[in-house]
Amino acid sequence: MEDAGPALERAIAALLDVRAPGATICPSEAARAVDPEGWRALMPEARAAAGRLAAAGAVEVTQRGAVVDVATARGPVRVRRAGS
Template identity: 55%
Template sequence: MRLLEQRADTSSICPSDAARAAYEGDDDGWRDLMEPVRRAAWRLVAAGEVEVTRSGQPVEESEARGPLRIRRARR
């Protein structure tokens, strides 16, 4: 949520942005954090905090394929 809070209300982030922010190294170790980041995103979706989108449209976890973005939930 911190990354989203640092951006405009209408902005979104790539899951890799969150993985890179959480990783404390200079190599590609952030890639190992991608699955935990995705799981965290879906927990935030369930809590009504964020939406996961593809091509700007919210998607359900079962439909989540291809490039995804995370944005604040539109209320």
């Protein structure tokens, strides 16, 4: 997939739209929504898409419940709507 960034950002927003307030998603869920077969290759871009949405104030990226910078976080992260 050439530039999956916008599709991943839309997928993150759509997944959060159908979750309860305060609920989180894994970036892999967005990657799977965009490319069910090749989602693993999209993981770096899915994390980057979450980072862009966080920088815009739309979401928060968390690790063990604490807000983190996805660019420096190592290991699994979760994404939730900002202010949740």
